[in-house]
Amino acid sequence: MADDSHLVEHRLGSEELFKGRLLHAWRDTVKLPDGGTATREYIVHPGAVVIVPLLDDGRVLLERQFRYPVQQVMIEFPAGKLDVPGEDKLACAKRELLEETGYTAREWAHAGVLHPVISYSTEAIDIWFARGLVDGGQRNLDHGEHLDVFSATPQELAQWCRDGRVTDAKTLSCALWLQNVLAGAWTLEWRS
Known part of the structure; x- marks a missing residue:
């Protein structure tokens, strides 16, 4: 691995700008x-976590949800933030899948991590695949959360990514993972 020390910035000072329920904003002075x-x-x-739920018929579960900051309904894979610092990410993925879709899964595989906005956020999203889905029929959405759950083929999802219907970064990243997993180019280690 290359020595990156010539690229690293060092914090000289830090000022808290805002602390909300979800976001915590800072302004740091750094030495270049x-x-x-x-x-x-x-x-x-x-x-946070994002889940790629694989149905037995080859389709994937997706959601449609209005996202206030961009003022539009977005097509996304199920996802959610960690509720407490240090929360087990698989436990979070299981909780979010059940809460948002009503499904549980017999098997899970951790695919990787993505950083959706590295220019201004520390957010890291763990990517999980779920299969052997069982519909429990009962969702438990968070207060104020409204979304539709639907299924699509991987080919439909890929077309929506190509034509701009899907612009959500985590869903685009998961579509890449899905394409490579289904093609056999990338492997997953499944666990019960």
Whole structure:
């Protein structure tokens, strides 16, 4: 691995700008690699999970949900934030799948981690695949959460990614994972 020390910025000071229920904003003064200084504003995020739920017939479960910041209904894979610092990510994935879709899964596989907005957030999203889905028929959405659950073929999802119907970063990343897993190019280690 290359030595990246010539790229690293060092914090000189930090100022809290805002602390809300979800987001925590900071402005840091940093020493640049060339000796100069700059400010960096960023959001501290607790972390999240996203689930790629595979139905036995080859389709995937997706959601349609209005996202206020972009003022539109988005097509997404089920996802949610960690409720407490250090929460087990698989437990979070199981909880979110059940709460949002009403499904449980017999098997789970951790695929990887994505950082959706590295320029201004610490958010890391763990990608989980779920299969052997069982519909419990009962969702338990968070207060104020409204979404539709539907299924699509991987080919339909890929087309929606190509034509711009899907623009959510985590769903685009998961579509790439799904395509490579289904093609046999990327493998997963499944566990019960």
